[in-house]
Amino acid sequence: MRIDVLTLFPEAFENIFASSIIQRAQQKHLLEIVLTNIRDFARDNYRSVDDKPYGGGPGMVMMCQPIFDGLEYVEAAAPTKGRRILLTPQGEPFNQSLACELAGEQRLILIAGHYEGFDERIRMGLQPLEVSIGDYVLSGGEIPAMVVVDAVTRLLPGALGDEESTEEESFSSGLLEYPQYTRPQNFRGLEVPEVLLSGHHERIQEWRTQQAKERTRLRRPDLLAEQSIDKQE
Ligand code: 4FV
Numbered sequence: 001m002r003i004d005v006l007t008l009f010p011e012a013f014e015n016i017f018a019s020s021i022i023q024r025a026q027q028k029h030l031l032e033i034v035l036t037n038i039r040d041f042a043r044d045n046y047r048s049v050d051d052k053p054y055g056g057g058p059g060m061v062m063m064c065q066p067i068f069d070g071l072e073y074v075e076a077a078a079p080t081k082g083r084r085i086l087l088t089p090q091g092e093p094f095n096q097s098l099a100c101e102l103a104g105e106q107r108l109i110l111i112a113g114h115y116e117g118f119d120e121r122i123r124m125g126l127q128p129l130e131v132s133i134g135d136y137v138l139s140g141g142e143i144p145a146m147v148v149v150d151a152v153t154r155l156l157p158g159a160l161g162d163e164e165s166t167e168e169e170s171f172s173s174g175l176l177e178y179p180q181y182t183r184p185q186n187f188r189g190l191e192v193p194e195v196l197l198s199g200h201h202e203r204i205q206e207w208r209t210q211q212a213k214e215r216t217r218l219r220r221p222d223l224l225a226e227q228s229i230d231k232q233e
Contacts, residue, residue, distance in 0.1 A: 001030065001031050001032070001103075001105065001106060001107065001108070001152075001156060002031075002032045002033075002034065002078055002080060002082070002106070002107045002108075003031065003032070003033050003034070003107070003108045003109075003110065003149055003152075004033075004034045004035075004036060004074045004077075004082060004107070004108070004109045004110065005033065005034070005035050005036065005109075005110045005112060005145050005149075006036050006038050006067065006070050006071060006074060006109070006110065006111045006112065007035065007036070007037065007038065007112040007141070007142055007145065008037065008038050008039055008049060008112075008114055008140075009112075009140065009142055010035035010036070010037050012140075012142045013033075013035055013142065013145075013146065016146050016149075016150070017033055017149070021150070021153055021154050021159055021160065022149065022150060022153050024159070025153050025156055025158075025159045028158060028159070030153075030156045030157075030158055030159055031153055031156060031159070033149070034074070034077070036070055036073070036074050038066050038067060038070045039066065040070070041065070041066040041067075041069040041070040041073065042065075042066045043065065043066075048063065049062060049063055049066045049067075050062055050063060050114070050115050051063050053116065057116075058116070059115055059116035060115040060116060061115060061116055061117060061118070061119050062113050062114065062115060062117065062118045062119060062122070063119060064119045064121050064122055064125070067111065067118070067122050067126075068122070068125065068126070071084070071109065071111070071126060074109060075109065078107070080106045080107040081106075081107065082105075082106075082107035082108055082109040083102065083105045083107065083108050083109065083129060084109050084111070084126055084127070084128035084129065085102075085108055085109065085110050085111065085128055085129050085130075085131055085148065086111045086113075086118065086122070086123065086126070086128040086129070086130045086131070087110065087111065087112055087113065087131055087132075087133070087141035087144035087145055087148070088113065088117065088118065088130050088131070088132060088141070089132050089135065089136070089137055090130060090132065091129075091130030091131040091132035092129075092130065092131060092132065093132055093134075094131050094132060094133045094134075094144075094147065094148060094151070095171065096151070096170075096171035096172065097171075098131070099148070099151040099152055099155060100155060102148070102152050103152045103155035103156055108148075108152070110141075110145045110148060110149070111126075111128065111141070112140060112141030112142050112144070112145045113140070113141045114139070114140045114141070131144070131148065132144070133147045133148075171223075173212070174223060174226065174227045175212040175213060175215075175216045175223065175227075176212060176215045176216045176219060176220055176223070177212060177215075178207075178208035178209070178211040178212040178215070179193075179211055179215070181193070181196060185197070193207070195207045
């Protein structure tokens with residue numbers, strides 16, 4: 001998979017992309033990440049990428065030209081047609097099922113913004129998939145882009161080592177994950193549940209399923225509602 005990121009702060013990605021699963025996926029040639037600076041496509045002497053909003057109001061808006069030119073340059077840099085993704089609080093909620101969908105793509109092109117947001121004609125002209133990582137406002141689209149890259153990369157076949165698995169984790173079954181324990185058996189008086197020490201795999205699996213349902217019912221009843229809706233469909 002190739003992931004292009006159009007951003008004003010390519011340096012912000014270096015550490016994240018040089019660590020753990022994302023770095024290993026690149027070393028295994030499962031993933032190629034290309035960072036492109038939107039400001040490299042600014043045309044005026046001040047290398048402007050933002051300007052005042054028409055109609056007045058606070059803050060600045062990302063201009064069309066540097067983003068259009070940047071995207072067209074990046075798209076021409078490799079034959080595979082990429083899925084254009086705009087990170088914005090106005091986008092569809094990012095979740096595990098969207099991560100799975102995107103992990104099936106050959107190429108993603110992520111556009112990370114700043115300031116008050118994007119000139120509307122960027123949406124109209126580029127028709128990107130708009131994605132939000134949550135109902136809050138960040139100072140930039142860089143962290144949302146990192147979230148998408150991380151969630152997608154670990155779903156790429158071969159990205160996770162054997163000891164790691166996406167099978168039983170939260171949301172893979174539509175439920176929150178069951179409680180996990182490791183050594184020591186007793187920590188400051190807190191014991192590991194007997195069933196997990198029993199070696200009785202069926203009873204352990206029953207307990208884990210029951211715990212996952214209970215935890216989801218208590219913490220995220222919306223997920224259970226979603227599940228029943230999915231079942232009806
Ligand atoms: C955001 C989000 C987000 C808004 C203006 C960056 C900021 C500036 N992106 N999910 N939440 N973006 O807050 O994706 O462009």
